[in-house]
Amino acid sequence: MRKEQRFVAGLYDRVDALRGRAESTVRHSLGDTGTGQQARLERDITVHEQSHLLAALDAVDSGLCFGRIDLRDGGHHHIGRVGVREDDADRTPILIDWRAPVARPFYLATGHAPMDLRRRRHLATSGREVTGLHDEILDLDDTERTGHEQHDADAVLLAALDAARTGRMHDIVQTIQAEQDRIIRAPHRGVRVVEGGPGTGKTAVALHRAAYLLYEYRELLARRAVLIVGPNPAFLGYIGEVLPSLGETGVLLSTVGELFPGVTATGTDTEEAAEIKGRAGTAEVIARAVRDRQALPDPVLEIDHDGDVLVLDRETVRAARDKARATGLPHNVAREHFEGHLLNALTDQRAGRLGADPFGGPNLLDPSDVSQIRSELDDDPAVHDAVDALWPSLTPQRLVAELLADPEGHFSGTDAHAVRRPPTAAWTPADVPLLDEAAELLGEDDRAAQAAAAAERRRQVAYAQGVLDVAYASRTYEFEDVDDEDSEVLGVQDVLDAETMAERQEEADHRTAAERAAADRTWAFGHIVVDEAQELSPMAWRLLMRRCPTRSLTLVGDPAQSSTGTRSWREALDPYVGDRWEHIRLGVNYRTPAEIMDYAAEERRADHPDFEPPRSVRSTGVPPWERTVAEDALPGAVAEAVAAHTPDDEGRLAVVAPRDRHAALAAVLPEATYGEQLDLTRRVVLLDARQAKGLEFDTVLVVEPDRFAVNDRYVALTRATQRLGVLRVRG
Numbered sequence: 162m163r164k165e166q167r168f169v170a171g172l173y174d175r176v177d178a179l180r181g182r183a184e185s186t187v188r189h190s191l192g193d194t195g196t197g198q199q200a201r202l203e204r205d206i207t208v209h210e211q212s213h214l215l216a217a218l219d220a221v222d223s224g225l226c227f228g229r230i231d232l233r234d235g236g237h238h239h240i241g242r243v244g245v246r247e248d249d250a251d252r253t254p255i256l257i258d259w260r261a262p263v264a265r266p267f268y269l270a271t272g273h274a275p276m277d278l279r280r281r282r283h284l285a286t287s288g289r290e291v292t293g294l295h296d297e298i299l300d301l302d303d304t305e306r307t308g309h310e311q312h313d314a315d316a317v318l319l320a321a322l323d324a325a326r327t328g329r330m331h332d333i334v335q336t337i338q339a340e341q342d343r344i345i346r347a348p349h350r351g352v353r354v355v356e357g358g359p360g361t362g363k364t365a366v367a368l369h370r371a372a373y374l375l376y377e378y379r380e381l382l383a384r385r386a387v388l389i390v391g392p393n394p395a396f397l398g399y400i401g402e403v404l405p406s407l408g409e410t411g412v413l414l415s416t417v418g419e420l421f422p423g424v425t426a427t428g429t430d431t432e433e434a435a436e437i438k439g440r441a442g443t444a445e446v447i448a449r450a451v452r453d454r455q456a457l458p459d460p461v462l463e464i465d466h467d468g469d470v471l472v473l474d475r476e477t478v479r480a481a482r483d484k485a486r487a488t489g490l491p492h493n494v495a496r497e498h499f500e501g502h503l504l505n506a507l508t509d510q511r512a513g514r515l516g517a518d519p520f521g522g523p524n525l526l527d528p529s530d531v532s533q534i535r536s537e538l539d540d541d542p543a544v545h546d547a548v549d550a551l552w553p554s555l556t557p558q559r560l561v562a563e564l565l566a567d568p569e570g571h572f573s574g575t576d577a578h579a580v581r582r583p584p585t586a587a588w589t590p591a592d593v594p595l596l597d598e599a600a601e602l603l604g605e606d607d608r609a610a611q612a613a614a615a616a617e618r619r620r621q622v623a624y625a626q627g628v629l630d631v632a633y634a635s636r637t638y639e640f641e642d643v644d645d646e647d648s649e650v651l652g653v654q655d656v657l658d659a660e661t662m663a664e665r666q667e668e669a670d671h672r673t674a675a676e677r678a679a680a681d682r683t684w685a686f687g688h689i690v691v692d693e694a695q696e697l698s699p700m701a702w703r704l705l706m707r708r709c710p711t712r713s714l715t716l717v718g719d720p721a722q723s724s725t726g727t728r729s730w731r732e733a734l735d736p737y738v739g740d741r742w743e744h745i746r747l748g749v750n751y752r753t754p755a756e757i758m759d760y761a762a763e764e765r766r767a768d769h770p771d772f773e774p775p776r777s778v779r780s781t782g783v784p785p786w787e788r789t790v791a792e793d794a795l796p797g798a799v800a801e802a803v804a805a806h807t808p809d810d811e812g813r814l815a816v817v818a819p820r821d822r823h824a825a826l827a828a829v830l831p832e833a834t835y836g837e838q839l840d841l842t843r844r845v846v847l848l849d850a851r852q853a854k855g856l857e858f859d860t861v862l863v864v865e866p867d868r869f870a871v872n873d874r875y876v877a878l879t880r881a882t883q884r885l886g887v888l889r890v891r892g
């Protein structure tokens with residue numbers, strides 16, 4: 162133990178030195194008063210990079226080193242959350258990153274397949290102090306003993322599973338199991354579906370896989386970023402600390418409802434409306450709504466132009482519309498073509514009248530007259546009003562808001578009734594895939610944005626030229642005693658021209674790829690991980706697939722926990738990858754003790770007689786309890802049960818109850834958090850079965866489980882790590 166303590170102390174000394182160096186670089190850079198453009202740029206980049214390094218060092222500080230492997234050849238490696246190297250010429254590794262190939266035997270070696278290991282050691286630490294060692298002998302011929310050998314190989318795992326919950330998910334880097342390791346380290350290309358029952362570590366695997374991919378494909382993924390999609394913001398808060406604790410920040414955590422920049426989905430849909438909006442057929446509804454906006458006059462549209470009345474009839478407009486549609490361009494971009502064809506038609510009409518030969522000969526106007534007529538028409542607001550009426554510029558927000566405010570004719574009768582809502586209603590998460598679909602079909606008429614970008618670039622080049630001029634002037638000043646002409650000292654203007662300098666300024670976007678991705682609807686992610694993937698609607702799949710053109714995806718989920726009716730993976734994925742995806746199953750439940758899992762499985766068998774649950778890795782000897790009370794005694798009974806089990810200092814308790822019970826229960830549970838903004842770090846949480854998805858608590862009290870749909874009930878009954886109580890209402 163003393164030896165390990167010495168090692169760990171030395172390791173933290175090294176990390177402190179790295180931290181000290183980064184801090185002093187930041188301090189030095191911030192104090193740097195250089196005012197040149199280039200100096201400012203370099204200073205910003207340095208501060209940004211070093212601040213990131215400092216944040217990463219702080220985040221991995223706790224439990225930095227957690228393992229060691231001793232090799233048959235006498236060598237050994239310490240394994241940690243990140244890699245740390247000596248400050249020598251060879252940059253000798255002193256701590257091996259858990260993701261490095263060298264660390265892999267730590268997770269995979271067994272007595273049968275020792276992978277050249279003699280021993281595997283787990284280190285328990287508290288802050289910087291080593292508090293325990295746990296050794297496993299892997300080479301049975303090895304007779305050397307350390308005194309820390311333990312017979313129960315799973316002791317470290319079981320201790321982690323038994324620990325009190327905190328309301329925040331922790332990483333599992335010390336105890337990743339072999340079946341999990343294989344998924345975590347699978348190559349990044351392709352689509353992998355990881356399916357497993359409750360508590361089989363799907364979320365844990367998904368997060369560690371993201372960390373692994375960022376390590377293994379650092380260059381690609383630092384540029385393109387990784388997206389992790391979860392079912393709701395509370396869940397994202399629950400998992401949000403795992404990747405930072407592994408030193409990774411290049412990840413965007415988001416719900417589907419947050420993936421349309423500029424739209425905050427604060428509204429809620431009825432279940433029926435959300436289901437209708439999510440159907441694959443809704444994509445066609447949106448496409449038709451766009452086509453409907455490409456109108457024909459009824460029967461004609463008259464335009465007063467310079468004392469003349471020009472007439473657009475249906476045939477003329479139809480011809481312009483057909484040609485614009487034939488470009489295959491999105492609506493707002495094709496509008497320019499439509500406008501061009503209409504202008505041609507109007508020009509022909511006007512030129513025909515102005516240049517008509519009274520004696521029936523050919524038109525008297527020459528090409529320059531015709532072109533003059535065209536440009537006069539182009540300048541006439543009445544012509545533009547006509548184009549607007551027939552082919553309006555549309556934003557996705559306008560199109561979808563108007564569609565939902567007036568859905569008849571787009572959706573069938575009952576569906577239209579279900580989705581109808583006022584045009585000013587708040588956006589809902591189920592609207593976001595519709596907005597995204599609309600944005601794809603409408604495209605952006607980015608001429609204005611491009612003109613603004615060109616103007617900005619001219620401004621930057623002019624500014625950079627100014628900087629160079631100043632630099633040139635100050636050069637003679639700074640190097641006044643040097644013979645200028647023969648000088649070998651290069652000035653900034655010798656190596657940079659204004660154009661290049663402006664470019665560098667443009668590149669000085671200090672946001673991480675994940676931050677830039679969050680602000681860009683069309684961002685193509687390097688990899689997407691979807692948790693609770695069984696919940697995605699066909700429309701949500703369309704949105705996500707657009708964000709991942711390389712189809713590099715890890716999808717984790719459990720159809721038995723789906724709230725939205727079970728569609729098969731095949732059905733969901735077929736439109737995008739056919740059958741080119743890998744299906745991997747996880748079969749061991751690390752969360753729920755056997756007693757609780759048996760109870761939950763039995764409940765489920767009432768609807769699915771052949772149901773087989775995952776195998777629980779531990780049992781507690783504490784069976785679930787049930788109580789049935791009278792309707793008016795329910796709040797009191799819940800309060801009593803909560804009081805009996807509320808943890809004193811550590812651990813969390815959840816009451817999972819139907820929504821319509823929440824107000825009455827919250828009144829008797831003053832310490833509980835409930836509602837849309839759950840604070841999962843509170844000791845008592847009141848929520849419904851859907852909100853509970855993916856979460857876990859030491860004690861769970863399920864109220865009126867029979868009122869939940871079968872899959873939701875299964876979710877509710879499988880959230881506990883220690884104790885489950887069930888309260889029913891008589892009658």
Ligand SMILES: Nc1ncnc2c1ncn2[C@@H]1O[C@H](COP(=O)(O)OP(=O)(O)OP(=O)(O)O)[C@@H](O)[C@H]1O
Pocket residue numbers: 318321322331332333336337338341357358359360361362363364365366719722751752854855856857879
């Ligand atoms: N190898 C492991 N070592 C330690 N803890 C583990 C390991 N694998 C899973 N766990 C723990 O088991 C619990 C359940 O894991 P997780 O939430 O990832 O399961 P899940 O399959 O996503 O469950 P659900 O489908 O119910 O959401 C978590 O507390 C997780 O940290």
